[in-house]
Structure formats: structure tokens, C-alpha cells
Amino acid sequence: MLTYKELIELREKLASGEISLELAKAQYWKDFKEGQRSWHTKDWKERRCEFIKCKCEICSSNETLTLQHLSHPKKFSEHLTEVTKIYAKDYIDSNPEIDKSELRNYILKNYDYFPAPLCPNCQSRKPNKRIRKVPQYFCTECRHEFDETITKSLDELISTFYKNEEAIEVLDKCFVSNDGWKNKHNLSSIRYWLQRQRTKNQDAEAIEKKAFLLYLNDNIKYLSFEDTITACKKCASTFDLYNMELCPKCKAYYKGVQYPTCVQCLPEDKRKTALEKTELGKQMHELHKGLGID
Ligand SMILES: [Zn+2]
Ligand SMILES: [Zn+2]
Numbered sequence: 001m002l003t004y005k006e007l008i009e010l011r012e013k014l015a016s017g018e019i020s021l022e023l024a025k026a027q028y029w030k031d032f033k034e035g036q037r038s039w040h041t042k043d044w045k046e047r048r049c050e051f052i053k054c055k056c057e058i059c060s061s062n063e064t065l066t067l068q069h070l071s072h073p074k075k076f077s078e079h080l081t082e083v084t085k086i087y088a089k090d091y092i093d094s095n096p097e098i099d100k101s102e103l104r105n106y107i108l109k110n111y112d113y114f115p116a117p118l119c120p121n122c123q124s125r126k127p128n129k130r131i132r133k134v135p136q137y138f139c140t141e142c143r144h145e146f147d148e149t150i151t152k153s154l155d156e157l158i159s160t161f162y163k164n165e166e167a168i169e170v171l172d173k174c175f176v177s178n179d180g181w182k183n184k185h186n187l188s189s190i191r192y193w194l195q196r197q198r199t200k201n202q203d204a205e206a207i208e209k210k211a212f213l214l215y216l217n218d219n220i221k222y223l224s225f226e227d228t229i230t231a232c233k234k235c236a237s238t239f240d241l242y243n244m245e246l247c248p249k250c251k252a253y254y255k256g257v258q259y260p261t262c263v264q265c266l267p268e269d270k271r272k273t274a275l276e277k278t279e280l281g282k283q284m285h286e287l288h289k290g291l292g293i294d
């Protein structure tokens with residue numbers, strides 16, 4: 001795993017174009033073991049010592065201090081999805097139209113069509129199916145009775161879509177993707193995925209590079225300890241540390257986002273209650289540990 005410094009160098013080289021995306025990825029993933037955490041590396045342990053403070057940033061106690069991260073880096077695949085979405089939006093804004101036959105071919109290749117049953121007389125949707133009566137179907141719209149429903153062909157449905165995107169039958173999620181995910185889509189979402197696919201084909205390299213740079217930024221920020229808080233064991237187990245922010249009053253201690261100030265800045269009586277609660281939290285924690293349910 002690369003050290004903090006090496007990671008920053010890698011980011012600079014990639015951003016400036018000094019090295020290719022392929023090479024940057026190869027260097028990054030080289031001795032990256034799946035599931036390995038930065039806190040197992042020597043570099044991380046050494047740097048951690050420089051950042052841990054001498055007292056808890058929530059209650060100022062100095063008992064068993066730990067350094068807690070307030071945020072965690074996202075996975076590369078998550079960045080990739082986000083960047084692809086942004087590129088797709090730009091692409092769609094400048095290329096809103098899709099040729100009818102291209103949409104049709106894309107559907108034939110990627111989806112199975114399950115047409116909705118319609119009344120043969122008025123084409124209303126979902127005629128009532130009766131269990132005991134003959135003929136089997138009854139249309140509540142035109143009161144027609146019949147034995148068999150009709151359906152719209154794919155071409156008819158696509159034509160309707162090009163005339164009116166808000167038409168009810170067009171909104172039906174009557175297409176199931178044949179890629180194993182079995183996603184149910186309607187025509188407008190299929191068009192989106194087609195356009196997104198085109199964006200990916202067109203800008204694959206740029207999308208990956210942007211996502212990889214964001215991913216490196218995330219990891220550099222994590223390793224910089226910028227977003228960390230020193231907490232005592234009590235506070236670490238009592239407070240939800242992911243929802244902490246700097247107290248606006250003293251700007252020295254941390255507070256839960258749901259509280260107006262930190263424990264230190266509360267009025268005397270409230271501070272006592274808060275500290276008692278922290279103490280109670282600790283006792284509960286120890287009790288659970290003793291009972292083996294922690
Ligand atoms: Zn504390
Ligand atoms: Zn009817």
C-alpha cells in the first residue's frame with residue numbers, strides 16, 4: 001500500500017498527465033490487498049502519533065485516547081458511478097434526441113417486453129378478468145365482454161412514446177433487462193440507460209480518470225487525519241462520532257450535530273446531566289461487555 005506522500009505524488013503525476021491512468025492504477029493497486037486497511041501500515045501508525053491530541057476533544061478527559069475518523073473514503077466503484085452520472089447528464093443535455101430505430105434495436109438487444117393486456121374494443125388497460133363468467137373479460141371502460149385481450153406491439157408502443165412521453169401505456173415498466181439483474185424499466189428509463197451507455201463508450205478514459213482522481217483525493221484526505229477527532233474511550237463509545245462537528249461557541253471541542261454546543265459550553269446544570277449521561281453510557285457499555293453481549 002502506498003504511503004501518504006507517495007499517494008500525493010501519484011495524484012499530482014496523474015492530474016498533470018505525467019503518467020497515464022493505466023500506470024497510475026497499476027501503481028496504486030500493486031500491493032493493495034483486498035480488505036487491507038491503511039491502519040495496518042507502518043506509515044499510518046507513525047503519522048497517527050503526530051495527530052492524536054493530549055485530551056479528549058469532547059469532554060477533555062485524558063483517559064485512553066483514540067483517534068476517530070469522522071468520514072471514510074468511498075470505494076472507487078462509487079466514484080465511478082457518480083462521475084458517470086454527471087457525464088451522462090451533460091451528454092443528454094446536448095444530445096436529447098435518440099433515433100427511433102436505435103432505441104428499438106437497443107431494446108431488442110437488452111430487454112424482454114411484457115406487454116400489458118388491453119381491451120380489444122377501446123384499448124383501455126387492465127380489463128377485469130372474471131373467474132366464473134364467460135366470456136372471461138369485462139372492460140370497465142366500454143363495458144365490452146370478450147375472451148381474449150390484445151396487446152400493443154413494440155413498434156406501436158415506441159411510436160406512442162415519440163408522440164407523447166406522458167401517455168399512460170408508455171409509463172408502464174413493461175421491459176425487463178436480460179442482463180441478469182432483471183431490472184424493470186419503462187421507455188424513458190431505457191432511453192436514459194442507452195444514453196448513459198453511449199456516454200460511457202465515448203468518454204470512458206476521461207470518466208475513469210476523474211473518478212480515480214476523486215478516489216485518490218478521498219484516500220489522501222483520510223490519511224491526512226484532517227477529518228479526525230481525538231476522543232476518550234467513554235466519549236467514543238457514547239457518542240455517534242460520525243455526527244460530530246466543531247462547537248460554534250468555543251471552536252475547541254466537538255459536539256453532536258443535534259446539540260447546540262459542546263459539553264464544555266453547556267450551562268452548569270445541563271453540563272452535569274450530559275456528563276452523567278456519558279458516565280452512564282460507559283457503565284452500560286462495561287455491563288454489556290461483562291455479560292458478553294457487546
Ligand atoms: Zn471524552
Ligand atoms: Zn373497452
Ligand SMILES: [Zn+2]
Binds near residue numbers: 250
Ligand atoms: Zn464549546
